[in-house]
Amino acid sequence: GQSLEQPSEVTAVEGAIVQINCTYQTSGFYGLSWYQQHDGGAPTFLSYNALDGLEETGRFSSFLSRSDSYGYLLLQELQMKDSASYFCAVRGGNTGGFKTIFGAGTRLFVKA
Protein backbone atom coordinates (compact mmCIF):
# COMPACT_ATOMS: atom_id res chain seq x y z
CA GLY A 1 0.00 0.00 0.00
CA GLN A 2 0.89 3.64 0.09
CA SER A 3 1.00 6.04 3.01
CA LEU A 4 2.40 9.48 3.65
CA GLU A 5 3.16 11.43 6.80
CA GLN A 6 3.41 15.17 7.09
CA PRO A 7 2.92 17.58 10.00
CA SER A 8 -0.65 18.64 10.56
CA GLU A 9 0.10 22.30 11.17
CA VAL A 10 2.91 24.82 10.84
CA THR A 11 2.96 28.49 11.80
CA ALA A 12 5.47 31.05 10.52
CA VAL A 13 5.79 34.80 10.15
CA GLU A 14 5.66 36.84 7.00
CA GLY A 15 9.02 37.00 5.24
CA ALA A 16 10.33 33.86 6.91
CA ILE A 17 11.26 30.49 5.44
CA VAL A 18 9.31 27.35 6.27
CA GLN A 19 9.97 23.70 5.47
CA ILE A 20 7.21 21.10 5.31
CA ASN A 21 8.46 17.52 5.51
CA CYS A 22 6.90 14.43 4.03
CA THR A 23 7.83 10.80 4.49
CA TYR A 24 6.21 8.10 2.45
CA GLN A 25 5.82 4.39 2.01
CA THR A 26 4.82 3.04 -1.34
CA SER A 27 5.21 0.22 -3.78
CA GLY A 28 6.35 1.26 -7.22
CA PHE A 29 7.48 4.81 -6.54
CA TYR A 30 7.40 7.15 -9.52
CA GLY A 31 7.53 10.61 -8.00
CA LEU A 32 6.53 13.03 -5.24
CA SER A 33 4.34 16.06 -5.89
CA TRP A 34 3.29 19.02 -3.81
CA TYR A 35 -0.07 20.76 -4.03
CA GLN A 36 -1.46 23.87 -2.41
CA GLN A 37 -5.11 24.16 -1.45
CA HIS A 38 -6.82 27.25 -0.13
CA ASP A 39 -10.01 26.82 1.86
CA GLY A 40 -12.88 26.03 -0.47
CA GLY A 41 -10.59 25.74 -3.47
CA ALA A 42 -9.13 23.02 -5.63
CA PRO A 43 -5.61 21.64 -5.16
CA THR A 44 -3.13 23.44 -7.38
CA PHE A 45 0.15 21.91 -8.44
CA LEU A 46 3.37 23.34 -7.02
CA SER A 47 6.16 20.93 -7.90
CA TYR A 48 7.13 17.38 -8.79
CA ASN A 49 10.29 15.40 -8.04
CA ALA A 50 11.00 12.12 -9.74
CA LEU A 51 14.73 12.09 -9.03
CA ASP A 52 16.79 12.94 -5.97
CA GLY A 53 17.66 16.54 -5.40
CA LEU A 54 16.21 19.99 -5.29
CA GLU A 55 13.74 21.53 -7.72
CA GLU A 56 13.28 25.29 -7.54
CA THR A 57 10.32 27.26 -8.82
CA GLY A 58 10.38 30.85 -7.70
CA ARG A 59 9.81 31.09 -3.96
CA PHE A 60 9.05 27.39 -3.72
CA SER A 61 11.56 24.55 -3.75
CA SER A 62 11.03 20.84 -3.32
CA PHE A 63 13.53 18.19 -2.36
CA LEU A 64 13.48 14.41 -2.69
CA SER A 65 15.60 11.63 -1.27
CA ARG A 66 14.38 8.32 -2.60
CA SER A 67 16.73 6.29 -0.41
CA ASP A 68 15.19 7.92 2.68
CA SER A 69 11.62 7.93 1.29
CA TYR A 70 11.57 11.58 2.24
CA GLY A 71 10.89 14.91 0.69
CA TYR A 72 10.20 18.46 1.71
CA LEU A 73 8.67 21.65 0.41
CA LEU A 74 10.51 24.87 1.17
CA LEU A 75 8.66 28.15 1.01
CA GLN A 76 10.74 31.30 1.11
CA GLU A 77 9.80 34.94 1.68
CA LEU A 78 6.47 33.89 3.09
CA GLN A 79 3.47 36.01 2.25
CA MET A 80 0.07 36.12 3.89
CA LYS A 81 -1.46 34.57 0.78
CA ASP A 82 0.67 31.45 1.37
CA SER A 83 -1.65 30.54 4.25
CA ALA A 84 -3.20 27.34 2.94
CA SER A 85 -3.00 23.58 3.20
CA TYR A 86 -0.07 21.85 1.52
CA PHE A 87 -0.29 18.25 0.45
CA CYS A 88 2.49 15.94 -0.57
CA ALA A 89 1.37 13.26 -2.97
CA VAL A 90 3.18 10.15 -4.08
CA ARG A 91 2.73 8.71 -7.51
CA GLY A 92 2.90 4.96 -7.33
CA GLY A 93 0.94 1.84 -7.98
CA ASN A 94 1.68 -1.32 -9.81
CA THR A 95 0.61 -0.46 -13.35
CA GLY A 96 2.78 2.47 -14.36
CA GLY A 97 2.21 5.08 -11.70
CA PHE A 98 -1.40 5.92 -12.37
CA LYS A 99 -2.27 6.19 -8.70
CA THR A 100 -1.46 9.40 -6.82
CA ILE A 101 -2.04 9.22 -3.09
CA PHE A 102 -2.20 12.41 -1.06
CA GLY A 103 -0.97 12.96 2.46
CA ALA A 104 -3.30 14.38 5.09
CA GLY A 105 -2.03 17.89 4.45
CA THR A 106 -0.15 20.50 6.44
CA ARG A 107 -2.03 23.61 7.33
CA LEU A 108 0.29 26.61 7.11
CA PHE A 109 -0.59 29.75 9.03
CA VAL A 110 1.39 32.85 8.07
CA LYS A 111 1.31 35.60 10.67
CA ALA A 112 2.11 39.27 10.16
Next chain:
Amino acid sequence: EPEVTQTPSHQVTQMGQEVILRCVPISNHLYFYWYRQILGQKVEFLVSFYNNEISEKSEIFDDQFSVERPDGSNFTLKIRSTKLEDSAMYFCASSEGTGVEAFFGQGTRLTVV
Protein backbone atom coordinates in the same frame (compact mmCIF):
# COMPACT_ATOMS: atom_id res chain seq x y z
CA GLU B 1 -5.77 29.44 -19.92
CA PRO B 2 -7.24 25.96 -20.34
CA GLU B 3 -8.99 24.54 -17.31
CA VAL B 4 -10.86 21.51 -16.08
CA THR B 5 -14.54 22.25 -15.65
CA GLN B 6 -16.94 20.33 -13.45
CA THR B 7 -20.71 20.42 -13.27
CA PRO B 8 -22.71 20.85 -11.20
CA SER B 9 -20.85 22.82 -8.55
CA HIS B 10 -23.22 21.52 -5.90
CA GLN B 11 -25.56 18.54 -5.96
CA VAL B 12 -27.97 17.47 -3.27
CA THR B 13 -29.42 13.99 -3.56
CA GLN B 14 -31.43 11.59 -1.48
CA MET B 15 -29.81 8.48 -0.12
CA GLY B 16 -30.16 5.60 -2.54
CA GLN B 17 -30.40 7.79 -5.61
CA GLU B 18 -27.97 7.67 -8.50
CA VAL B 19 -25.84 10.69 -9.29
CA ILE B 20 -23.63 11.52 -12.23
CA LEU B 21 -20.86 14.04 -11.81
CA ARG B 22 -19.53 15.56 -14.97
CA CYS B 23 -16.12 16.81 -15.96
CA VAL B 24 -14.60 18.29 -19.06
CA PRO B 25 -10.83 17.72 -18.90
CA ILE B 26 -8.32 19.90 -20.69
CA SER B 27 -8.58 19.04 -24.35
CA ASN B 28 -5.11 17.64 -25.09
CA HIS B 29 -4.81 15.70 -21.86
CA LEU B 30 -4.81 11.92 -21.95
CA TYR B 31 -5.01 10.96 -18.28
CA PHE B 32 -8.07 11.56 -16.14
CA TYR B 33 -8.69 11.15 -12.45
CA TRP B 34 -11.38 11.40 -9.84
CA TYR B 35 -10.62 12.30 -6.24
CA ARG B 36 -12.84 13.06 -3.29
CA GLN B 37 -12.32 15.14 -0.20
CA ILE B 38 -14.53 14.84 2.84
CA LEU B 39 -14.79 18.20 4.57
CA GLY B 40 -11.63 18.98 6.50
CA GLN B 41 -9.86 15.82 5.44
CA LYS B 42 -7.28 14.85 2.87
CA VAL B 43 -7.77 14.40 -0.82
CA GLU B 44 -8.45 10.72 -1.56
CA PHE B 45 -7.70 8.99 -4.84
CA LEU B 46 -10.65 7.21 -6.41
CA VAL B 47 -9.71 6.21 -9.93
CA SER B 48 -7.47 6.97 -12.90
CA PHE B 49 -8.48 6.51 -16.52
CA TYR B 50 -6.37 6.26 -19.62
CA ASN B 51 -6.97 5.01 -23.14
CA ASN B 52 -10.66 4.47 -22.41
CA GLU B 53 -10.14 2.19 -19.48
CA ILE B 54 -9.51 2.30 -15.76
CA SER B 55 -5.78 2.25 -14.99
CA GLU B 56 -5.94 2.17 -11.22
CA LYS B 57 -8.63 2.36 -8.60
CA SER B 58 -8.66 2.59 -4.84
CA GLU B 59 -10.48 0.55 -2.25
CA ILE B 60 -13.07 3.33 -2.06
CA PHE B 61 -14.00 2.80 -5.71
CA ASP B 62 -16.28 -0.18 -5.22
CA ASP B 63 -19.08 -1.52 -7.38
CA GLN B 64 -21.23 1.51 -6.60
CA PHE B 65 -18.88 3.69 -8.63
CA SER B 66 -18.24 3.76 -12.34
CA VAL B 67 -16.54 6.11 -14.77
CA GLU B 68 -17.13 6.75 -18.40
CA ARG B 69 -15.83 8.87 -21.21
CA PRO B 70 -18.99 8.99 -23.30
CA ASP B 71 -17.54 11.24 -25.98
CA GLY B 72 -14.34 13.06 -26.82
CA SER B 73 -14.71 15.71 -24.17
CA ASN B 74 -16.65 14.52 -21.14
CA PHE B 75 -15.53 12.31 -18.27
CA THR B 76 -18.18 11.22 -15.80
CA LEU B 77 -18.33 9.62 -12.38
CA LYS B 78 -21.49 7.74 -11.51
CA ILE B 79 -22.47 6.70 -8.03
CA ARG B 80 -25.18 4.11 -8.38
CA SER B 81 -26.86 4.21 -4.99
CA THR B 82 -25.62 7.05 -2.83
CA LYS B 83 -24.97 6.68 0.87
CA LEU B 84 -24.70 9.38 3.50
CA GLU B 85 -20.94 8.81 3.69
CA ASP B 86 -20.58 9.67 0.00
CA SER B 87 -21.11 13.31 0.93
CA ALA B 88 -17.87 15.02 -0.06
CA MET B 89 -16.24 17.32 -2.58
CA TYR B 90 -15.44 15.39 -5.73
CA PHE B 91 -12.56 16.66 -7.84
CA CYS B 92 -11.82 15.74 -11.40
CA ALA B 93 -8.25 16.16 -12.65
CA SER B 94 -6.42 15.64 -15.91
CA SER B 95 -2.83 15.57 -17.06
CA GLU B 96 -0.84 15.24 -20.25
CA GLY B 97 1.20 12.40 -18.84
CA THR B 98 1.70 10.48 -15.64
CA GLY B 99 4.77 12.32 -14.42
CA VAL B 100 3.60 15.83 -14.91
CA GLU B 101 1.29 18.37 -13.36
CA ALA B 102 -2.31 17.35 -12.80
CA PHE B 103 -4.86 20.11 -13.18
CA PHE B 104 -7.85 19.98 -10.88
CA GLY B 105 -11.35 21.23 -11.51
CA GLN B 106 -13.12 23.34 -8.91
CA GLY B 107 -15.03 20.33 -7.64
CA THR B 108 -18.62 19.21 -7.17
CA ARG B 109 -19.89 19.31 -3.64
CA LEU B 110 -22.14 16.29 -3.21
CA THR B 111 -24.53 16.27 -0.28
CA VAL B 112 -26.46 13.09 0.39
CA VAL B 113 -29.48 13.53 2.65
